[in-house]
Amino acid sequence: MPLIYEKSRKGRRAIALDALDVPEVEFPAALRRSAPAELPEVGELDVVRHFTNLSRKNFGIDSHFYPLGSCTMKYNPKLAEAVAALPGFANLHPHLSSTEAYWPLCQGAFELIHDTEALLAEIAGMRQASLQPIAGAHGELTGVLLIAAYHKDHGNTKKDTILIPDSAHGTNPASAAIAGFNVVEIPSGADGVLHLDAVKAAMTDRVAGLMMTCPNTHGLFEPEVGKIAAMLHEADALLYYDGANLNAIIGKARPGDLGFDVMHYNLHKTFATPHGMGGPGSGPVGVGERLLPYLPGPRVVKGANGYVLETPAKSIGRVAQFFGNFMMAVRAYAYMRHLGCDGLREVAEIAVLNANYIWARLKEAYEPAFALRFMHECVFTAAPQAQKGVRALDIAKALLDFGFHAPTIYFPLTVKESVMIEPTETESKETLDAFCDAMLAIARTIETNPDSLHQAPVTTPVGRLDEVRAARQLNCAC
Amino acid sequence: MPLIYEKSRKGRRAIALDALDVPEVEFPAALRRSAPAELPEVGELDVVRHFTNLSRKNFGIDSHFYPLGSCTMKYNPKLAEAVAALPGFANLHPHLSSTEAYWPLCQGAFELIHDTEALLAEIAGMRQASLQPIAGAHGELTGVLLIAAYHKDHGNTKKDTILIPDSAHGTNPASAAIAGFNVVEIPSGADGVLHLDAVKAAMTDRVAGLMMTCPNTHGLFEPEVGKIAAMLHEADALLYYDGANLNAIIGKARPGDLGFDVMHYNLHKTFATPHGMGGPGSGPVGVGERLLPYLPGPRVVKGANGYVLETPAKSIGRVAQFFGNFMMAVRAYAYMRHLGCDGLREVAEIAVLNANYIWARLKEAYEPAFALRFMHECVFTAAPQAQKGVRALDIAKALLDFGFHAPTIYFPLTVKESVMIEPTETESKETLDAFCDAMLAIARTIETNPDSLHQAPVTTPVGRLDEVRAARQLNCAC
Amino acid sequence: MTWVPTTADERKEMLDVIGLNSIDELFAAVTPDLRAKSWDIPPGLSEMAVRDLMAGMAAKNASSLVCFAGGGAYDHFIPAAVDALTSRAEFYTAYTPYQPECAQGTLQSIYEYQSAICRLTGLDFANASLYDGGTAVFEAATMAVRVTGRRRVACHRSLSPIYRRMLETHAANLGIEFTTGDDPTGAACVIVQNPSFLGSVENYTNLSERCHAAGALLVMSFYPVSLGLAKTPAEMGVDIAVAEGQSLGVPLGFGGPWLGILATRKEHVRKMPGRIAAATEDAQGRRGFVLTLQAREQHIRREKAMSNICSNEALCALRALIHLCLLGKEGIQEVARHCHAKAEYLKKKLKFATLLNRAPTFNEFAVRLPINAEEAVKAMASKGFVAGIPLKPLNAGDPEDLLIAVTERRTREQLDAFALALEEVSCR
């Protein structure tokens, strides 16, 4: 398909304004750009047909099963999109919050922030939550900054290290580093979980905290989490919960109860806000008792005559211009109120049921990476297949030709030729069966005609693309 | 793709209500159905993925060039969809119009009806218009009923015949018949237009009126329309204008000025409201002086204190429950106000330019059905190609494989192997060129490999379908 | 505002190819005497200005009052997915599926819609849609005339006065005699509405037997949502069932676009108006769908066609289908149960008014107020309610009579508040 720039025709226009109804004014010559930006000159139909057809080259949840491990590609309810379209939310200027005089004009938004934060806190057993962080990784950074503030406030200037299991998502070490910490990686056990001993071995008085994901990215619940938390607290270190997998335990266990001090939520995973091709998401932080005084501000609190803003005394400051990705909170709030106490618990139950069903159907044909029971996702290693010349990548591409998005591959890094499947609770048994049938068909092809899989995909708008050429030519704009 | 019924699973649900907040009441047993309707039992994602993927099997204007002759598949502006989503229009109960007490609550809707009717009247040189008719054919029926009422009111009970050219759309004779008239077909001249002589030859004192399309369905402006009108009026017969092709002359000529007494507009053609897979459209009628007293009622008129409803004294009655497809009028009004006087005139200019450009590029490879200058659409005959074994149908199917919707084929019935191309004014020159290139490529294939075209289309979800089997088995529901 | 994409240079290039010098030459056939004599149209406005203008118009409509008006159009809840899916451009910017290979989305959805209507009504065949509930009554009447060859149509008192008016307007010159009542003798059909315009639900089984004994058809205009609970047209022996489909996921929209539903028995399918989709196969044996029995239609049969309908209400039919799928087998019953129970709850609260229905009702009923109904609704509007439809202006009752409809959207609090307010207004 041509680029929209290739469709440009001199003088063509889509949207225009009416004639100026005030006198024309010259913009000062010294401050003027020398030539107009070469934006495309196209008509509205050009634009509409271009992007409509671009969209048709994508797989999305609404069109395809999308079992990307760790990404929680659950169905995004249309209800949430409908409430997010309400002008009372969508067209509200956030600077109404910056002056008390305007607060009566945005009480609905304040209420929504307040109630969403309260629900998130209760769901995870945290004392409070803040919607400011804009995505999961931003929540991690905020959380680790809170840990830093805590230690600084307690005069523990030595605490410059964060422990992170080797199975952790890449954002964990990256966030810790950007928060100014040294990162020490802790090996997972051969069974795929974190052992107290391994943490102990890495423990020093410089350790400010440990970042854990639970269930971890192997899809396994961390059985020693309680003991690890106790040990850390003993050493005045704090425990961070990466909430990317909260959907596996929602309504069953709460990070706060497990001993975590701080966490982020991924509203775009657990709470079904759409992923939008990679964003926007929303990554609120939640904190327990210890970190309450440091939360970012301002915060919405309930006053005698309505909602007002306050900033915690020892606040780390501000990580967003206003209240983070507010419109994603609107969607997540709708989702939480819709599902309610039972529905949210069912999220975990069926997410785990579905992942285990896939595990059960595939475990003879593909080698599970671990023997423990998987939670919301199951991880296989395609190492045996790789020996037959078919890599995880080839399996992924073959699935595209079956009309399924591929699972996550090559993550977690701890598993060779990793194939990480997260079905989510919103997919039906028929879909899981069709997917498993495809995986089993691919397994058979690996035995009979492995080479054919290197050609996949053949049904997509393009075949496998030359990434080396891309990096060498670095043609990133036209 | 499976049917949604084939995806049904006992007990599965999408949308549910909250628990009833008033006492349960039994519906009387004697009035109860014996078994529930077997609607599908599916989840919301089942429904969303099913219909999303069904939509992906369609060509639409937003995804494909759609040059269906006579159908005016112009781009439907998103602006119109946005205003139609305003709750003040979309959620308004029409029975607010049935009681004067409620009229103050729907003044915006009345204003819209009033102003839309006024614009339509001015555009076509009519005295008034009524939004009641729901589609073009319904407008025809209404119009012919108006003609009948006129003659009845004037005591002309003999007038039981409507003249209709052979090139007319099928709805014209059908509408006339349903209005209780006998239909007499008048042959077009070999040059594709209607001649005064032919009308004269069919003229009797039973003739109540003549239905004309101008430009007619051959894409030709009717040069004798003025003379024909005069002759009809002489004989106390009225002239009906089928407005399906108004887009060809909008801002250039007006049916009222041409001598037409009554007409319908197709808001879904000339005024860019979306076709919606075949509907809803909107087919307002417009009338000149003679038919004013008979218009359907009630009508919105401007009173001293706002808009009120009145029914013309000799009104034929009511052809819609309320004001016809009001929400289509909302869209058409947005379109008319957006384009304005110059923009609307440009519609005709560029529609005609585009059709003539296609004619010019194709006229060597395909045989134009007529020698006169085409207006907004050009009609070819594939009779020469048919002699080589490639019919209009085959050309149409081949175009699908080039990524273009087919033109209208086998209509008008007056042209053998008719291929009727209406590009509309909203398509760009590049698109027209690409389409012409495809048509020329097909023409070359007809010379070199005609048989290959019988296999087309091969890129669509299904190939040519067995229509005989469909009619024989008559499997129209499951 | 220039709306077309064609630049000045391109116009020139294209004219060159055509062999002309100016666009005006393209219009040579429109000789000066035929040119527009007036063109008093306001100049174009930007998208921004049009949206502001029309938002202003929309704001003059009181669409957010709590709605108790029915009379053929009901304030039912529409799930967000209905809008999300019907706004897929490949649906709403497509046309009639004349090329089935690139319109399987349309055709399969029509087939599924027809199936839903058959399952709802119990009848064998449904068409792809008609204009609305009123024209559907007209189409059913002329269909009965075609089937029976008789020219009298009996309209039962249950029929909406609006439909009755539309019927007579449309059929004005067809030489059909319209009578009021349910006498089938010599009639093409008897037309009933169930629930009646005033909300009463009846069992028309006896009437259908009488009709069939007299060689007449029974036509019924039904309320789709009521069929979540109520006896089906098929169970009562109805020959042609028609309906206003607005209640199935179509917005009120001040009267349209809505949806005309028509279903019938197998033996009459060839006399049925409107498009029909059918399943078939391609050469490779893949299932596909096409329009069938087109010889009934105007583009083939012209003046002998079963109907003049061409454009129909396909997108509204898609809305209805999606709506019915989202509700599902259980949901349609649930919605009907709630409508009924809430209406009964409200009925009981309106002790100060006289119920006019003798038969059971579904979700709509008529009452005689202690005061003039038009005055009452005016007062109620200022309290935030559209309190129903005064019947007198429709010639369907006395000046004190009010038709009240209740849907699943109404909460108990709203019903309580409504009853209180109406009592205040009526008995002050």
Added chain:
Amino acid sequence: MTWVPTTADERKEMLDVIGLNSIDELFAAVTPDLRAKSWDIPPGLSEMAVRDLMAGMAAKNASSLVCFAGGGAYDHFIPAAVDALTSRAEFYTAYTPYQPECAQGTLQSIYEYQSAICRLTGLDFANASLYDGGTAVFEAATMAVRVTGRRRVACHRSLSPIYRRMLETHAANLGIEFTTGDDPTGAACVIVQNPSFLGSVENYTNLSERCHAAGALLVMSFYPVSLGLAKTPAEMGVDIAVAEGQSLGVPLGFGGPWLGILATRKEHVRKMPGRIAAATEDAQGRRGFVLTLQAREQHIRREKAMSNICSNEALCALRALIHLCLLGKEGIQEVARHCHAKAEYLKKKLKFATLLNRAPTFNEFAVRLPINAEEAVKAMASKGFVAGIPLKPLNAGDPEDLLIAVTERRTREQLDAFALALEEVSCR
């Protein structure tokens, strides 16, 4: 409310395949001591109830006042096509394009977006998006630290106090020294904002020369719409240009999701944070697009990555791209011209107030009112205006100071009415 599609029977079947008897057994690893100690969550509500509830919340927000607030977020017109296209499910329900073959829609649109940003700023490379304009300033600062190896960042007074606060919050423990002013000596970068937070437009060409002479980078936070008229970052010698992209077709939405824009010169691309798409080919020579230079990113480089960003604001970037395409080369200039002219018109009308900007302004300016600005905006709100942003609460001015922004949406009538009302309020 059951939200999942899995029926009771299916659960049973699936458990059988798994070899378990109950769902609870799946959670055996979550031992009783680890179970939730509280679960005080309200019961679920139907879609209908949630929509009513949230429509009520939304109605408590005064989103329809005529808006003169800016401060980094502007009430620009968004064409309907932006919403129509970004609500295509294949866009908004897709994820990061990890499988390029089934994500060419995403990848091509990122490439086109990057191109639009480069064309707008004059710079060589843009990334696929960052979180917002504030975090983009932080990313630019740390990028400058990486490029120069220096650890001081000079924040020019033009920088938004909110961005400044965010910058220091994010960088709290990075050992970066933040100073105020524009002294590049020994600095990693000087950060300016143009127009300034108070709306002043400057030519920073001299400063960029001074920066480069001192081995520092010049970072500029720009206002995208202003580049319809204003000198580009590239023309002024800027090394890293960042912006809040909200003004490009993204709704105000009470603060987000918005769009972080970042562009830079060729020499720094390998130090740039965030995703980047690049053009390439498949084996058949068909053009396609992939993510490239991923070795900069967290999923490969972990603690050594250029940034921790993973999810970004892709859908907002698509909005910006579509918005820019709809405006086109001419439209972006037109919008900028209108914003500027209308702001100048209003400026002239506010004779009763003192203009605080010494430099020219684009569409936003600060005035000192005769009365307290918070009182003024309160009074203005009751007249239907969001009259701007009082500067004192942001520590950006005196109690009488008010920041006023004007967009192309404001009509002359609105400007006249606003000026009159503000005068009444201020001088009564």
